[in-house]
Amino acid sequence: MNLIETEDRDGAIWLYLNKPARHNALVQPLLDEMLTAIERAKAHKPTALVVSARGRSFSTGGDVGSFLENATSEDQLLSYADKLVGSLHDVIMALLAFPAPVLAAINGPVTGGSTGLLLAADMVAMADHAFVQPYYSEVGFGPDGGWTALLPEKVGTSKALEIQYLNTRIKAADARDLGLVTELCPASELDKIIESWVSEFSKRFSQTHSATRQNIWDAARCKLVQQRLDHEKSKFLELIVRPETFAGMTTFAKRSA
Template sequence: MSFVETECRNGAIWLWLSRPDRHNALIPALIFDLRTAIAEAADKDPVALVLSGRGSSFSTGGDLGGFLDHARSQIELRAYADLLVGGLHDAILDLLAFPAPVMAAVNGPVTGGSTGLMLATDLVAIAETAFIQPYYSQVGFGPDGGWTALLPDRIGTSRALAIQYRNTRISAGEAVELGLAAALGPVPDLPATIDSWVEDLGKGYAQTHQVTRQNVWDVSRREEVRRRLDQEKTRFLDLIGRQGTLEGMKDFTRKRA
């Protein structure tokens, strides 16, 4: 069973993160399925690519249970973290290189590294009840998924740092004000909002939309993002093996339980 479901809708391809029992928390198998689905979608020349999540969350970032399951030794834990974070970063780069406009229907909370999947999209419709939050400082992780590689360019360095230092929760309305989302509304209305954007795209030349995106996310810019994501991963791996981080994961898991 795939952790990513594919749906063709009005010329767009929707990719649904489908691990709702775990709030679509990221594990290597989900990332593998996502990258496979992105590659298959690119071959079909859609009007747009749309990301969303099944259940009540878009994604709550890396599954702490997965990290703890591989914490029998530092070597095993680092290898697992390398696989997960490296795969997530590759998925973000896949989205940035996608040949058509990329959108997101953010149906619920977006936390941790999964925020990078949203940051790699062009247009976001967010549910009124959704929020964005880092949580890194509550666990002891280094930021991944573009929190330092992409977010400062979107909302400004000082604001991005303050959000992460204070573990600030960004509400859906604040996400629109910051330019992280273009529209908000009830969860049932998100598909219609995306459909209207896809319809607008269909009124213009697809070749123009493709070139516009390629100009913005050209090779040199994507390579700079890759470099900064690699830096995030290196520092994530540096911290994941520390005893304090292991205790932070266990403590955070107990509190959430």
Template sequence: MTPSGAKVETALRDGVFRIWLSRPERHNALVPELIADLRAAIVKAGEAEPVALVLSGRGHSFSTGGDISGFLAHAGSLKELRTYAEELVGGLHDAILDLLAFPAPVLAAVNGPVTGGSTGLMLAADMVAMSERAFVQPYYCEVGFAPDGGWTALLPDRIGTAAALRIQYLNERIGAEKARALGIADSVRPLSQLEAEIDAWTSAIGQGFGQTHKATRANVWDAERLGAVRHRLDREKDRFLDLIARPETLSGMKDFGKKRA
């Protein structure tokens, strides 16, 4: 089902549509091509009318957010950098909204670290199973970016405003058990048992009426709520584009890239 060269992989098994982010050599860091492939896969998943949609990552990480090397490769001119950032962040936000509006339950199998804007893909899931070695961390204040991917649009509603702000101010690393305590994750398992947990969930979901699950999700993520999230995500994107245009942000990206090299 997966086109050659695609940066996501897909499979339909037992009525469950699975999508894997597949840029493991870069820890599934986000680039526009990956986001485009992800959005196309979500459309294909909807056409399959699955019992559930499961999102995960190949390799050691779920996703480490926007690829810093991608931003730096377009930093030759301010216009080019802003255009690239708008394509990436805008596409990511569209993908998050695609997941929120999906007509069947959305599950995330978080196999490894989740950082930066890719956290929004996890926050868009109804149920999240995390590997014991996985963690969530913002990193924005180390680079100079404004938060994107729902760190201000979705996370405060999930864990409370004060906790969401503290985590971002202090660049806190949220381990798997803490993520469960905060309500970001529903289950923590050894990596070897992660798929079994997802299979148990999809089996239980499949025993219920799909039309009921569809109606439930549509009622929760109605036009009003999706519109509010879209407004907040647009505000995140605008502030991201503002800060990425500043010289100190370019310096922050270069320093961060050296640290991660």
């Protein structure tokens, strides 16, 4: 089974996270497949790239169980976390560098580092029952996936800090009010919303869309985001080997079982 499913639909390429039994938790094979899928999509010069997911959740972020499985030694845990978080950040940067509009169809909850896939999108349609939540302070992890590298620019510094300090659950309507989401709808209408955007894009010059995106995500801005993501990873690695983080992961895994 492919962990990323790809569809070419009316000029847009859709990428689906496809690990629904585990709520599309981010594991290394899934991120590897996603990075490859993004590169392949680029070669097709689509009208837009759409990121969505199969099942009830968009993604619950990094799989805490997998972190625990790799915690048999400090070196093994660091190696696992370094590669996983680094790959997530590579995916985010690949989305920011994509030459066509990037859209997200958020079909369910988005937590942890998977929020970076939402933050890297230009326009977001979200199911009205979905939500976004960090959970880092519940486990002891350092935030990754753009929670400190991208979120403050979207919602403001104070609000970004508040959300993460309090582990705030951002409901769909609040996500729209904060500017994280473009449009809300029932889950059954997500595809229709995205397809309407793609249809509108197709009536206009794709070269202008590409130039607009490249002007906004220019080399200087992308370099700054990369530096901030690198800092996120550094802090993540610093915290994940602490005994209290191991205890936090264990407690969280038991509670989520």
